[in-house]
Structure formats: structure tokens, C-alpha cells
Amino acid sequence: MLTIEQVIDSFQQSVREVVQPFYDKYKRKDLLRAWKDGMFPQLGSIGRNKLRYFYHGIGLKVYLQDRAVDFNFGNGNRIDGFDEYRLLGYLESQAEHKGTWTLKGIQGELTKLISEGKLYQLDGDQNYYKQEARHLDPPVGTSFSLIQFYTLSTHSILYRQRKIRQNLSLGFALLCLSIVIVSLFLTDGDRFFIVRQWPLKTWLIWSCVVITFALGVWQMVMVIKSSVELSRLRSYREVA
16 A cells, blocks of 8 residues: 555656646647647647546646546646645556545545645645645745636636536426426325325335435535536636
8 A cells, every 4th residue: 555655756756747748749838828728629639648638627637548647737837736636536546556545544644744844735726735846836926826827717617607507407307396296196196196005105206206306406506506616716707
């Protein structure tokens, strides 16, 4: 089983490996901006090994032969950042390391490394960085920030708008279905559902109603959550 520091080193090495083909081909270090400028598509393949990649929001995911690495760019186009979710996803993509770590275990180890002064975070950046990499920090007071760069992407806004429409449609349909079933039951339950002869059938029907209604409510909750995120993204865009 790898130690947390070995996991971090392996993750960072894989990140350097997957970004190098972009550096070599496009001669740019600001890969997110290059993507948004249309220099290359959001998803495709690159390099001699035809590595499959996918840009998302402020990050990049690339599929290597035996593993997948997904990371978020940091301030100043940094690529050495990581968090517990990225590290866990990296491990879970490898057969030999799958199941060796849990999210809670990684979080605990990262907290320990921070307390020991081996890791740190920057304002406006959710990534963790090694203490030895402080020389890569952007200048204090720089006008560039992770949040500002993130809000430049219309992809995130369009994605949330699409999710809102999908969740709203599905939630409305589920709620209507549960209301229709209840209405039929209350209108003529004895004849329609054969309640007296089949009490088990009644129990199953009400269970379906409850589950359908709960799923509908959950979809509406997701609509609210996505709407809040969308509103925040738009406000950040206005500020930026």
C-alpha cells in the first residue's frame, strides 16, 4: 500500500506526463485559456499514444493506458495542486491500488501533513500544494484568481442550465405521477386496486407512491441547488 506522500508524488508525476504533449504541440502553458480560445477541442486525443482527454470547468482529465488522472489548474496555470477527491479518483482508476485508500483516510492524512507544515493552500484555490513548491506561488496581489478564471468558462453555466431543465422536467413528472396514483386510489380504491382482496397490493402501491414522490422532491432539491450554483457563477462573472 502506498503512503499518502507516495500517492501525491505519483499523482503529480502523472499530471506532468499528461500535460507535456499539450505543451509540446501548442507551445502554451495556459492550457485552460488555450482551450477556451478554441486552440483545441474540449475532448479528444493527443500525443503519440493518442491519450484521451477531457477539459471541464477549471480542470483536465486524461486517460492513460493503466490509469486516469483528473486535476484542477491552480493560480498562474499551476499543475502541481491536488485534493482528496482527485487523489482517490487517481487510485481507484488503477487496479493494483483500487480500494487501498478511502476518502476519509486521505482527508485525515492531508490534514496531518498540513499540521506538520508539509502542505498549504492559497486564497481562492481549493488545491493543496507541497511546502517545497512555494516558489511557484503567483505574486501577492496578482489580478488573476482561480475564481475569475473559472467564471470565464461558459461551459459551467451551460451545464448547470441543462441540469436544471432536466431535473425540473423529471421532478415535475414524478410528482404528477404520484398525485395521479393517489387520486385514483382515493377516488375508487376498492374497485381499482382490489384493496380488500389484495392487502399486499395496497402496500406495494403506497410504497411506489412514497418512492415516486420522494424522487420528485429530490429532483426539485437538485433544481434549487443548481440554481444557487448558477446564480453564484453569474455573480462571479459580473465581478470578473
